Amino acid sequence: MGSAVERTDEHVREYLIYRGFTNTLKHLDSEIKADKEKGFRVDKIIDQLQLFVQSFDLCGLKEYWLYLDRRLFCRLEDVYRSTVNKLRTSLYRYYVINTIQKGNLEKTQEFFQKQASELQSQAEWRDWFILPFISTPEQNPTFSPYFSRQWADTFLVSLHNFLSVLFQCMPQPVLLSFDAEVQKMTSLTEENEQLRQLLFALQTETRDQRDGDEMVHHKLPPYVQNMDRLGDTELDLVSSQRAAIATTTPSRNFFSTFLPQGKRTPGKAAQAPPGFSPNQAAVGRKEPLSNQPIKSKEAVQAKEVKPASFQSLSSEPASSQSQQSTNQSANQGTNNNPRHKRIQDHEKERKELFSKPPQCSFQTPERKGEVAEAEPPTDTPSEPPDSSNSRNSGPGAEGGGLSAEQPFIILSQEEYGEHHSSIMHCRVDCSGRRVASLDVDGVIKVWSFNPIMQTKATIMSKSPLLSLEWATKPDRLLLLGSGVGTVRLYDTDAKKNLYEMNIDETHPRILSLACSPSGSSFVCSAAALSRSGSVESVPRLPIPVSGQLLLWDTKTVKQQLQFSLEPEPVAINCTAFNHNGNLLVTGAADGIIRLFDMQRYESAMSWRAHDGEVYSVEFSYDENTVFSVGEDGKFIQWNIHRCGVKQSEQVLPQDATGPFVLSGYSGYKQVQVPRGRLFAFDSEGQHVLTCSSSGGLIYRLTNGEPALDRVLLLGGHKAPVVTVDWCSAVDCGTCLTASMDGKIKLSTLLAQKC
Template sequence: MTSAVERTDDLVREYLTFRGFTNTLKFFEADIKADKEKGLRVDRIVDQLLQFIQSYDLNGLLDYWAYLERRLFSRLEDAYRPTIHKLRTSLFRYYLVYTVQTSRTDKAHDFFQKQAAELQNQAEWKEWFALPFLPTPEGNPIFASYFSRKWADNFTVSLHNFLSVLFQCMPVPTILNFDTEFQKIVHMQEENDVLRQKLFALQAETQRTKKDGDDGPLVHHKLPHYVSNMDRLGDSELNMVSSQRNSGLAVQSPKTTSFLSSLLPQSKKPPARPTLQPSVSSPTQSVTALPLKKEAANNQKAKEVVTAPKEAKAVQNVLGVPGSTEANLARQRRLQERKELLSKGSLQSIEKKSESVDVDTDVRSETHSDSGDALTRVLGAGTLGGNDKPEQPFIVLSQDEYGEHHSSIMHCRVDCSGRRVASLDVDGVIKVWSIDGIMQTKASSISKSALLSLEWATKRDRLLLLGSEVGTVRLYDTEAKKNLCEIGIADDMPRILSLACNPSGTSFVCSAAAANSPSNVEPVIPGSGEYGGNQVAGKLLLWDTKTMKQQLQYSLEPVPIAINCTSFNHNGNLLVTGAADGFIRLFDMQQHQCAMSWRAHKGEVYSVDFSYDENAVYSIGEDGKFIQWNIHKSGQKVLEYSLPPDATGPFMLSGYSGYKQVQFPRGRLFAFDSEGNYMLTCSSTGGVIYKLNNGGGMESCLSLGGHKAPVVTVDWSTAVECGTCVTASMDGKIRLTTLLAQKS
């Protein structure tokens, strides 16, 4: 933030000078010189406090500390009042110790004369009034530690860290994000330059290899369209070309759609038309048998040219494309050359003729027309020969990283509109940040008590529900940046493990569990530890969102057990829960009772959710199983798949000197795409997307990567046409991956 403030100050000076606002500039410079916050630089603030102490300026020290309390500390919650009081006490003691060490006991007497009325009733100052009268206070056991260099260093470091965290968490104006965005753009430009050099090197290697292995004359290559327009095109097209190059001499499968068509948003794609299913048994029956190289002038080319008008006419009749047969034939040739260029990823050998430039120009203009898109779809549906390789179901359009957290993430959820993300770490820091356009923090808060659960409110999606480990639930307004209310849930069940808001917005369910025992072993319920230990008692409660009053408590059979995870269906009529005893329970929210329950996992259930058609329930448990259940037949498995240990937890992060951090699952461990055909889950290096096959089984189809620590929770927003995958890890980093589905 310090560099951002300094750069913004320079930009403001430049702007005022450019506009001729000389008087405003003078006042601006004067205010900067008298700035007590020192441009939000912590080192300068600490140095200013120490300078007051070294100059024995007690009045300046008191005034400056009062300013910091009024300007900065007043924004903090009441839970940090004791910390501020301790820092103030230590600052005054540091002043007194310095006066004694420098033999200025008169300054110590002066301090107590001015502060006696305030300090005489405070217990921690009772013995310090005798300090100026002791001949050797550094030898007194009460004051000896305060005269050591270690205590002074610890105090200055503590004060520095406290101010650093305060500046990190405080909301900043939008203009201060300019520097972050500028650095991001510079980094992207450097990365593009590196990729451009790699691409040119690969082209040179391809030409060299072709020259060494060909006895014929040297073939001149034409610079591809996607290279000459690399800055104008997006990274998505280059990624697509690269992936197809790595797949070898690729051939289009019958289900492959046009690449350029797939880059269009789904709402803007032309309506589906009946596609032609060409046969590959004879060149005269296949549209893809058109000649691809102009220099291949032989008898076979003559035959193809003869049959081409008939094939073009057949395509024209199917697609309803106007125009003459010759024009359609030329268009097909150009589109086929473009398609081969993108699929093979290598430069096509053509002669240096003036018409070659016109080919690419015409292709660029015509592929955006309805007839061009239709022809591309037909050509993409054909087969060029050889063995097909399955195409990636998604194109990675972009990947961004949010790094405002400094400890392991516990929860990370996208709101209903797909515009904002709420994230919570183990230190109780809540961040609300936008993903619509520029990624920037909108709200930040530090909880005075540890938080265990987080959920967006369905109606008025600016509200957050936050569950703590002291039995309270807070309703936080992310736009006003304040708590609207805080309610106590259950005194005997202080840990709020899960929150779920009804899609109607009228109520929410809350799972409360008993506290951990002092030995860190949770109390076991008699008779329920057969499939796993650490099963604690719990409650499942229904609360009214408007009145914030409890409506009822659900019955949990066979014993009251802690509910780890909850999820509503689309209309809020059904609620599915996963518990510590390994049971999944399905509740009828209209009858307010449990409709069915079954034992799902050996151990705890960590995450549950409904399928896309809501005829099934998916779950991940402590046993490492990902299971699909038929909700029409209680306890019937449809699919069972063993996930890697790094997808289900407990998650472990190793450090120096044998340090290990272990975190049990709290947030969502899996999420689905918009149609429920693909599932995103965790891994040690990033998110992994699996394809759910209709005939049973799963297969990994895409690894998002990008993390250096284990991913502990995921989310997949489908509110916009390009899906957004969110993966959060133990090092506090959150990756935002934008995907575009390739429709088959």
């Protein structure tokens, strides 16, 4: 911190000189010279204290310590007061021992005379008043340890460490963070330059390798002409796979070249025409390069057809495939054991190469003007093509697979494991820099994930916490709703509570918080205790409890008004603003969605949406509709211009809507009622992220039936996911999925167009 202060002082002096504020500059220089904190340099403070001790300046020593106490030590918590008192006692003893070692007994007696009234009541100084009257105190067993060099060094190191930690934990002004931001930007710039050079080197190496492979493909050695059919088939597999990747990978998706082999998406090979055999392909490849005319890119793609070993992936029936493989085995001779082993190895390599489905469909021109369509993805080589329709069924169908088109590529997946119990809320702030997560034990972690995953603050609460929400302006503030009727405004940078608001004693459970986009106010949903008297230990009873919906002013920290909830006051489970804060949508425990006009502060419309409670509501991307998830397991889209009119409806699995159940050994079972966000949209509102038993699940919104098309399973969890969030503030979207075992998965996605 001391180096940052010195650099900041230099920047301020440079600015004052540039502006011509010479008088201000003179006052600044004079105050810097008289600065008792020495620019927060701990070594300078220790040197000043030692100067007072060596010069026997007791008054200066006491005055300087009192200044440090008023300026720094008094702001500490009470638990650190005993440490401060021990350091002051050691400092005075260090002074007294120095007077005796230097033979200045007058200063020793002067110390006890001036400090007698203060020290005589302290037990640790009771034996020290006899010190001036002992002839050889360094040999006395009571005082001999204090005359050693080891004790003096230990005291100075302890004082140095205490001041260093104190300065590091002090809340710093924004101006002091300028130096850290400059260093961070410099390091990021250097890292980006290194990655850019690495990218160019890899692209050049890939291009050279591809050119070399093409040369090897056309200019084969003489002995290759005598290779058997199996050797030609293996060569054709590798070359066709490389050509398919080169022709089907879009040029704009250059990030895919950096993905691990397991995450790359192979392209589809073109379908072979009927009657085309691998012998014909091998004969065509054995022609010299000089005899082949220059072909266009389309002709080269048409030339790369599927050999006989691809028949298990084609659309032919399984019977014809088995017959063809039998004929091939008969031609090659099945009595040769080494040959049979090579065939098995070849089939194993072929399955590994073509086990992953391609990203998007494409068409490749074939000979004679025919067009071959891309094949549907298959899970097993012998699966008929008609089974692809069952895999693209809705999310409610069991065993439904992913869609053929993959709109996202998973660039990375990291895990945050600082929580030790089930997560209730997990939200990203508006800037996309920090994440706040709350578990059932009331522990809140504020952490960042860019450039590295790092915990910034830990908030412990004696009272149970039920809700959490980021403020919009400034985005460093956090709203925390408790189970005892209070809402706290917490500063994540200063790591302290700014305000604590008492909402209502009769409705102590703060179920939901939503901050307006302007940041001037926030909505608070308060509910009475459940019939069992517990906060969140068991699922809620079918009878909705009473509740209130309140609007609070963030600046004045006062309640502005209470919304009218018709037909009766009920607990509001979820709230959400639109982009400008003119509309507020709420979902309640009675299954009713209410839409409020925030300019008039009155209800615009309401309708019964679900059989049971409404767990989560959100505005659509165009804000003409509202999406909701309820206790009945339905994901419904509502038209806000026509009250109570459904635009689409989809039944979700139970592991996406709750209640969430985690089972363990000896009949252990943990049940958690949905509390956080159950679904989240991407930046364009075309895809939605939901919960599942093994990770996040992404659907594509459709206008037909079914309303949701399953496209990507993020996975990575061993316990049910209970809340999700999708941040699109950065170039690559970031999906957050939090589970009942306290693990949070952070998946970075790259959108691609098919």
